[in-house]
Amino acid sequence: MHGVQRLHMEGALSPAMLDHPEAINWGLSEVAQLRAETCLAGIQLQVLWENERSIVIDAQSASVTEPEDALPQS
DSSP: SOOOOOOEEEEOOOHHHOGGGOOOOOGOOOOEEEEEEETTTEEEEEEEEESOOEEEEEBBBOOOOOOOOOOOOO
16 A cells, blocks of 8 residues: 555454453454445555454555465466
């Protein structure tokens, strides 16, 4: 992303998660939806989970790349 104007992260951890972080498992990081929309800055990327957790980035532009050693798609 280029020209990032806003980066907002919302953890939305419950009281139980805050009291017992060792009990949080990998499922907490399962992303439910990725969304890209236009915004005043240019493009907004939204990373959304099933509850209130989210990451929202407003930027002038963005591009998607893949590692050089990625397997060819068939």
